[in-house]
Amino acid sequence: MKIRVRLAKERVARFISHLDFAGAVEKAVRRAALPVAYSEGFTPRPKIAFGSALALGGTSEAEFADFELRELLPVAEFKTRLEAQLPAGIKVLAAREVSKNAPSLMAQINAASYQVEAQLTGRQEKEIQTAWEEFLEQGSIIIVKETKSKRRDLDIRPLILQARLRARDAGGTWDLLLRAGSTGNVRPEEVLQAFWNANNWHGFIETIHRTGLYIESRGNLLSPLVEFKVRGEVEGNR
Amino acid sequence: MLNGLVGPNKEMEDLNELSKSLERILPRVEKPARYTGGEWNEVRKNHAEIPVKMVLAFPDIYEVGMSHLGSKILYQVVNTRPDALMERVFAPWVDMEKELRANGLPLYSLETRTSLKEFDLIGFTLQYEMTYTNILNMLDLAGIPLWAKERAETDPLVVAGGPCAFNPEPIAPFLDLVVLGEGEEVLGEILDLVRDFKERGGSRQELLQAAAAIPGVYVPQFYTVEYLDTGAVAAVRPDRTGIPARVQKRVLKDLNQATFPQRPVVPFLDVVHDRAMLELFRGCARGCRFCQAGMIYRPVREKDTATLVEQARRLLENTGYGEISLTSLSSLDYSRIEELIDALIKEHGTEGVRVSLPSLRADSFAVEQAKKIHEVRRSSITFAPEAGSQRLRDVINKNVTEEDLLRAVIQAVEAGWRSFKLYFMVGLPTETDDDLLGIAELARRVANIKPNRGSITRVTVSTSNFVPKPHTPFQWEGQVDSEELKRRQLLVHGQLKGKRLEHRWHGTEQSLLEAVMSKGDRRIAPVIERAWRLGCRLDGWSEHFRFDLWQQAFQDIGVDPAFYANRTIPEDEILPWDHLDPGVTKDFLLSERMRALSGASTPDCSQERCSGCGVCPALDIPIRRRGETK
Ligand code: SF4
Numbered sequence: 001m002k003i004r005v006r007l008a009k010e011r012v013a014r015f016i017s018h019l020d021f022a023g024a025v026e027k028a029v030r031r032a033a034l035p036v037a038y039s040e041g042f043t044p045r046p047k048i049a050f051g052s053a054l055a056l057g058g059t060s061e062a063e064f065a066d067f068e069l070r071e072l073l074p075v076a077e078f079k080t081r082l083e084a085q086l087p088a089g090i091k092v093l094a095a096r097e098v099s100k101n102a103p104s105l106m107a108q109i110n111a112a113s114y115q116v117e118a119q120l121t122g123r124q125e126k127e128i129q130t131a132w133e134e135f136l137e138q139g140s141i142i143i144v145k146e147t148k149s150k151r152r153d154l155d156i157r158p159l160i161l162q163a164r165l166r167a168r169d170a171g172g173t174w175d176l177l178l179r180a181g182s183t184g185n186v187r188p189e190e191v192l193q194a195f196w197n198a199n200n201w202h203g204f205i206e207t208i209h210r211t212g213l214y215i216e217s218r219g220n221l222l223s224p225l226v227e228f229k230v231r232g233e234v235e236g237n238r
Numbered sequence: 239m240l241n242g243l244v245g246p247n248k249e250m251e252d253l254n255e256l257s258k259s260l261e262r263i264l265p266r267v268e269k270p271a272r273y274t275g276g277e278w279n280e281v282r283k284n285h286a287e288i289p290v291k292m293v294l295a296f297p298d299i300y301e302v303g304m305s306h307l308g309s310k311i312l313y314q315v316v317n318t319r320p321d322a323l324m325e326r327v328f329a330p331w332v333d334m335e336k337e338l339r340a341n342g343l344p345l346y347s348l349e350t351r352t353s354l355k356e357f358d359l360i361g362f363t364l365q366y367e368m369t370y371t372n373i374l375n376m377l378d379l380a381g382i383p384l385w386a387k388e389r390a391e392t393d394p395l396v397v398a399g400g401p402c403a404f405n406p407e408p409i410a411p412f413l414d415l416v417v418l419g420e421g422e423e424v425l426g427e428i429l430d431l432v433r434d435f436k437e438r439g440g441s442r443q444e445l446l447q448a449a450a451a452i453p454g455v456y457v458p459q460f461y462t463v464e465y466l467d468t469g470a471v472a473a474v475r476p477d478r479t480g481i482p483a484r485v486q487k488r489v490l491k492d493l494n495q496a497t498f499p500q501r502p503v504v505p506f507l508d509v510v511h512d513r514a515m516l517e518l519f520r521g522c523a524r525g526c527r528f529c530q531a532g533m534i535y536r537p538v539r540e541k542d543t544a545t546l547v548e549q550a551r552r553l554l555e556n557t558g559y560g561e562i563s564l565t566s567l568s569s570l571d572y573s574r575i576e577e578l579i580d581a582l583i584k585e586h587g588t589e590g591v592r593v594s595l596p597s598l599r600a601d602s603f604a605v606e607q608a609k610k611i612h613e614v615r616r617s618s619i620t621f622a623p624e625a626g627s628q629r630l631r632d633v634i635n636k637n638v639t640e641e642d643l644l645r646a647v648i649q650a651v652e653a654g655w656r657s658f659k660l661y662f663m664v665g666l667p668t669e670t671d672d673d674l675l676g677i678a679e680l681a682r683r684v685a686n687i688k689p690n691r692g693s694i695t696r697v698t699v700s701t702s703n704f705v706p707k708p709h710t711p712f713q714w715e716g717q718v719d720s721e722e723l724k725r726r727q728l729l730v731h732g733q734l735k736g737k738r739l740e741h742r743w744h745g746t747e748q749s750l751l752e753a754v755m756s757k758g759d760r761r762i763a764p765v766i767e768r769a770w771r772l773g774c775r776l777d778g779w780s781e782h783f784r785f786d787l788w789q790q791a792f793q794d795i796g797v798d799p800a801f802y803a804n805r806t807i808p809e810d811e812i813l814p815w816d817h818l819d820p821g822v823t824k825d826f827l828l829s830e831r832m833r834a835l836s837g838a839s840t841p842d843c844s845q846e847r848c849s850g851c852g853v854c855p856a857l858d859i860p861i862r863r864r865g866e867t868k
Binding site: 019024029038045 | 560592
């Protein structure tokens with residue numbers, strides 16, 4: 001059977017990388033002696049598949065993972081046993097059995113929502129709010145993506161699905177719904193960096209918190225966990 | 239609008255002031271998890287309720303320190319006591335050091351983020367000499383005076399232990415207490431003493447004096463060192479009564495009864511040895527004459543197989559590791575190794591748990607065992623012949639023949655391994671160019687093996703520089719000077735060109751410094767302080783090693799490194815570490831030195847007969863071979 005779990009990453013755990021987060025969950029599974037299936041081959045590994053990676057430093061209430069079990073186990077029992085073995089800062093928020101042939105999280109997830117707190121020293125509430133609205137009204141927002149080998153331009157405007165700013169003097173709170181996964185991906189820090197650049201400002205991101213991962217289809221947002229509509233149509237862009 | 243989404247879960251625990259600053263700093267440093275704590279099995283106690291507080295300071299970065307078994311043992315030993323606590327701290331990487339200094343923050347313990355200054359004891363583990371500047375840096379970051387004599391009544395006691403404690407003289411003036419040998423019991427006695435002093439009251443001097451009476455404890459400031467005009471040590475004498483003239487090491491007699499770290503902290507980061515560690519025995523009596531560990535950890539004491547199987551079970555249950563490593567000095571020498579490996583595979587193999595061996599000796603038996611456990615033959619297999627000719631291997635008492643090695647390699651290739659690592663040392667006593675050419679010759683022979691099955695894709699030869707170590711038969715030897723060492727390394731290098739061959743070697747400048755720190759006396763301390771002030775730290779990391787600054791430090795203080803590193807010491811000269819006693823007698827070391835020069839080998843006393851090193855009678859331990867119970 002396959003169990004899909006929604007995990008939270010908070011406090012100290014925010015400073016561990018996605019890979020180390022996966023390692024910590026894997027060790028918890030072994031300690032809990034849960035009957036996970038192991039891969040074949042020279043180095044058998046428990047079959048646990050994670051959803052889209054979260055950059056180091058962020059907290060999250062939306063880390064998803066699929067666990068393949070070799071025996072049937074009540075979901076509630078799985079949840080309690082796993083929970084008891086997770087280190088501080090990693091929590092199980094929900095768990096649900098999914099079909100054995102359910103598509104992988106990586107294949108399904110195509111949107112992510114974040115709440116970001118940032119500082120803009122010396123700027124007034126009004127000024128920030130107006131600048132943000134103008135920023136979004138642009139037809140395209142080009143950023144330069146750099147990898148080890150190449151640089152390429154990317155238009156991130158279509159990847160910003162929804163955005164709302166609650167500005168205040170010297171900062172604000174951003175709620176962002178962004179495209180994620182293999183069909184296009186932009187990270188919240190890239191969006192805000194582009195915003196600072198557009199205005200020649202030096203902003204400082206205090207916290208990034210991932211609030212959700214979604215399967216977006218024709219304007220509907222589905223949670224990977226509860227396979228039904230969680231919200232209405234994706235409205236305008238602000 | 240995003241109203242449907244849940245807001246951030248701001249359920250933060252009460253953060254102390256330090257933690258608040260860290261929240262800002264940590265996102266800016268590389269691998270912040272090095273500095274957060276909060277790992278599984280971490281022990282956090284309430285400081286208000288615990289009388290004796292100690293922090294274990296590992297003078298290298300987190301990934302290295304968290305791989306050290308000895309630290310895990312002490313962590314368990316101390317935290318099991320209801321009246322004491324132990325927390326951890328590691329050397330910060332340069333980025334974190336800069337942040338701490340720029341923000342005026344002290345170095346702190348991971349568990350409760352307490353400034354190091356608040357602890358009663360700071361324990362440094364001395365695993366290798368190249369960490370000495372890190373010790374000064376950590377003390378400084380903690381706001382603790384570097385020199386023991388300058389510390390105030392309220393400053394923590396700075397304690398050190400580990401292999402380098404058998405000649406701590408170069409850093410002795412920075413240390414309050416030094417523990418010789420296995421720390422489990424001694425540390426307990428020191429903690430008792432500190433607790434009593436805190437209850438009753440008493441001065442730091444009185445406490446140190448009482449500590450000096452504990453067997454195995456060395457208090458450097460109670461000894462005066464006199465020097466001859468030649469620069470040699472004339473005498474090391476206690477400066478008051480009640481202080482032993484020689485301090486003898488402590489060992490545990492029965493390892494089955496010893497505390498074993500069954501709940502080690504499980505790091506989030508991928509550390510150097512990220513696996514469960516099962517210690518099979520202590521000591522190694524193969525008697526390699528260059529090896530300090532082989533002398534100072536004697537005698538060999540094994541754990542019972544039943545104990546080990548039980549310990550492995552608990553370790554895996556408590557950590558969730560997918561790998562268990564059999565860690566001892568030469569693990570395959572364990573008397574019932576086959577039985578143990580079979581039992582571990584049988585019990586844990588189906589859960590995807592692997593068994594691993596850190597090192598292999600070069601023989602068929604080793605490969606047979608490796609075949610059972612190392613299912614991943616894609617990784618390489620390592621052998622350490624150490625010297626390139628049979629003559630020189632006899633000199634160093636490395637009892638492996640070329641035949642053994644070649645046979646082991648053939649067997650390994652046929653079993654599926656394709657890549658090999660061979661370890662050698664350059665600059666060994668009596669070495670000639672022929673011995674060096676022998677290294678290349680042996681490597682080529684390995685690379686050209688034509689097995690019946692399989693093939694060799696790579697042979698990597700690593701040549702390190704011989705560093706003479708205290709308490710070994712080679713302690714009197716001078717290291718070959720840097721220029722000559724470099725010539726020898728290049729000679730080997732020139733011969734190692736060829737298909738499938740690769741050569742790696744150690745910097746000779748780092749080895750020179752290691753020799754000075756190994757064999758130095760107290761006159762080195764100001765040099766270390768000077769080097770640190772000039773900016774030296776993390777000297778074991780080649781990207782941070784600054785030989786130019788070290789040279790300047792030697793010059794500024796007026797110390798000649800060659801006197802310590804390159805000089806052959808006359809046998810009748812007093813050695814800076816003669817007052818520290820690992821149980822092995824000087825007579826034995828001298829006779830081993832003679833045997834070395836005549837190429838006579840000495841058998842492993844844990845397999846054959848006692849070779850009279852003196853440890854067992856000195857420590858009142860019955861002379862036994864491995865596996866013998868009476
Ligand atoms: S006294 Fe004898 S048996 Fe004991 S360690 Fe020394 S050589 Fe080995």
